[in-house]
Amino acid sequence: MSSCFVPNGASLEDCHSNLFCLADLTGIKWKRFVWQGPTSAPILFPVTEEDPILCSFSRCLKADVLSVWRRSQRQGRRELWLFWWGDDPNFADLIHHELAAEDDGLWENGLSYECRTLLFKAIHNLLERCLMNRSFVRIGKWFVKPYEKDEKPINKSEHLSCAFTFFLHGESNVCTSVEINQHQPVYHLTEEHLTLAQQASSPFQVILSPFGLNGTLTGQSFKMSDPPTKKLIEEWNQFYPIGPSAKEGLSEDMDWEDDSLASVEVLVDGSDAIGIFDLLDQENELVDPDIINISPNTSPVHSPGSHYHHGGDGSKGQSTDRMESHEEVPNLLQQPLALGYFVSTAKAGPLPDWFWSACPQAQNQCPLFLKASLHLHVSSVQSDELLHSKHSHPLDSNQTSDVLRFVLEQYNALSWLTCDPATQDRRSCLPIHFVVLNQMYNFIMNML
Secondary structure, three states: OOHHHOOOOOOHHHOOOOEEEEEEOOOEEEEEEEEEOOOOOOOOOOOHHHOHHHHHHHHHHHOOOEEEEEEOOOOOEEEEEEEEEOOOOOHHHHOOOOOEEEEEEEHHHOOOHHHHHHHHHHHHHHHHHHHHOOOOEEEOOEEEOOEOOOOOOOOHHHHOEEEEEEEEEOOOEEEEEEEEEOOOOOEEOOHHHHHHHHHOOOOEEEEEOOOOEEEEEEEEEEEOOOHHHHHHHHHHOOOOOOOHHHOOOOOOOOOOOOOOEEEEEEEEOOEEEEEEOOOEEOOOOOOOOOOOOOOOOOOOOOOOOOOOOOOOOHHHHHHHHHHHHHOOOHHHOOOOOOOOOOOOOOOOOOOOHHHHOOOOOHHHHOOHHHHHHOOOOOOOOOOOHHHHHHOOOHHHHOOOOHHHHHHHHHOOOOOOEEEOOOOOOEEEOHHHHHHHHHHHHHHHHHHO
16 A cells, blocks of 8 residues: 555554464364373372373474373373474374374364364464573563563663464464563572572562462572482473573583572472472562462472372361362363463353343344353353452453454454443443344345
């Protein structure tokens, strides 16, 4: 378009965009492998090399094969998804012999919503590892670059935080929308902080990456010369670049020395856990829950596939039970996705009254599949109290539905919720859209 059509004389050449095309799905192939573990979940999962899913997943990462794993609804069942273009990878070298190939597909046969969502998750995991190699850390959905030990928060432009949202543009283009924000400064944990934690009379608060959990530093630390600590680092290093070489500007061959600190003890929700020595110090209570997402849904683990062990006393055991129950929410379709919402297979509950208030007659016209999917995807909470508790707008809760996700993909600017100016009651406009679409459909059918 010529610039003469633009009132202010500007043109697209003068603009910057936060939308980027990442990949063309044309020709993509995928394959799903499953493993049925014990139906009664063990207190401690086996280490990586003994876990068929994690073992295969680490091999795929090492071979640069785009992959992601998730838990299934069926007890003890887990799945590994692989995505690639061109020639098939050598599955014999990648896949553990206990895994069974259950499904596969080609681009020519279409890409289902479930498959596309897991592909987005795999891409996000790839971005996460790349950013970690550039000294970023993940806190919730945000990737933050911590300040150095003696660095002052003056030039904040070098420490902007970013988050990624993926969507499909056209028929085959995977695009990402990059959200940029300025969070308050965070710092890597140092030995000085451990000393302060040992001497402090009040709890020394830290933030745990990657899910932004609040933790209390006990001051207890472990060196690489400790065999369990060395095993912990070796396991996690298969999935994330966590060694000193991950720091920007350091040699890839650089590794921890035996006398260097590698992990620390942190209290989370009253239970102790061993965390890798890459925590973040919330200096002078810099962290605001509204600024950095504090997620209660995932807890730190002792190894890439492990749960907490139960403590000896009753209170500790109860706290551990609560933390394990929190892990059930991400298991609906794996961890909180990079897209800023949960994808759930939870049973549908009744829709709140405000959903139908703008168009009550649509309640009887709405097809069952729409009723079944338009609900809050939190299995333990299906009421309006969730929306009133922390957020003024349901979309801010980062929980949405399959249908809403589809609508937002197709109509990015659609506002699905309005408020009555007089009463401030919430009203959904989706039933109105449904009625209008029905009318348009019937009108067109009558013309044919």
